[in-house]
Structure formats: C-alpha cells, structure tokens
Amino acid sequence: MAVPLYQAKAEFFRMLGHPVRIRVLELLQGGPLPVRELLAEIEVEPSALSQQLAVLRRSGIVTSVRDGSTVVYELAGGDVAELMSAARRILTEVLSGQTELLQKLRGSGDQAS
Template identity: 70%
Template sequence: MAVPLYQAKAEFFRTLGHPVRIRVLELLQDGPRPVRDLLSAIEVEPSNLSQQLAVLRRTQLVTATREGNTVVYALSTPDVADLLRAARRILTEMITDQEALLAELREPDHQAHRA
C-alpha cells in the first residue's frame, strides 16, 4: 500500500528537523564540499556529522562521491537550496510580524485602545 502524500511530506520534514542536517544543507548550497570542510564549519563530533550525513544520503537529499581518500558531498538537486531559501523568507516574515506585534504591545495603553 502506497504511503499517502501528506505522510511522505511529514517524513521529509522530519528529516530536515535536525540543526546539523540543516547546517550541512546550507553549506552545500555553495557547491560540493569535502567532509573535512563540513566538519570544520559545523564543529560537531565526527561521529555525529557522519550519522547526520548518513540520514541525508538515505533520504537522497545529498550525494556523496569519493575523490581519493576524500568523500565530497553535494546537494542532490537545486530544489533543496530553493527550499532553504523559502524557509528563510517564511521565517523573515514571521519575525517581521512578531516585531510589529511587539511594537504594538509596547505602545502606551491609551494608544492601544484606539485600534
């Protein structure tokens, strides 16, 4: 029996639900990078990075190629970068809305009653 689309989407977003995975994807937006570069940029234990890279490989969000002794990771599709940019736009809008609400809340009480 096929998995419903909404369930597949939920699994997809769960995959993105880890800060190290998001950071890896962000770093790979600029092009392929060897593991050592990812490790120095993210500053996590090598075993943790390896574990998160394995999840990203299994879900086919990244590809891995071996160049000699080095493994180089890349985004599997430019759509991943598009998704990260969309998330940034959404977060920016959310924060902007929150700032507007916060400014309104900070107004003296007499001004707030006019709205």
C-alpha cells in the same frame, strides 16, 4: 497500500528537522564540500556529523563521492536549495510580523489596539 502524500511530506520535513542537517544543506548550497570543510564550519564531533550526513544521503537529498581518502558531499538537486531559500523567506516574514507585534505591545502598554 501507498503512503498518503501528506504523510510522505511530514516524514520528509521530520527528516530535515535537525540543526546539523539544516546547516549542512545551507553550506552545500554554495557547491560540493569535503567532510573536513563541513566539520570546520559546523563544529560538531565527526561521528555526529557522519550520522547526520548518512540520514541526508539515505533520503536522497545529498550525494557523496569518494576522492581518495576524501569524501565530498553535494546537494542532489537544485530543488533543495530552493527549499532552503523559501524557508528563509518564510521565517523572515514570520519573525518580521512578530517584531512588529512586539513593538506594538511595548508601545501600547495595556491598551487594546
């Protein structure tokens, strides 16, 4: 029996649900990067980064190429970059709305608006 699309989407977003994975995807939007550069930017233990890169690679979101002793990662497609941009826009709108509400709450005291 096939997995329902909504369940597959939930598993996809769950796979994205780690700060290191999100940061890797953000960094790779600028183009392919070797692991050493990812480590310098993310500042986690090499084993932790390796584990998160493996998750992204298994999911098909990133690809890796070995160049001698260096492993270079890149986004598998442009849709991932679009998803990251969309997430930024949505988060900006949500936080903007919260800021406006907070300002109203601070300015109105106990009065109902």
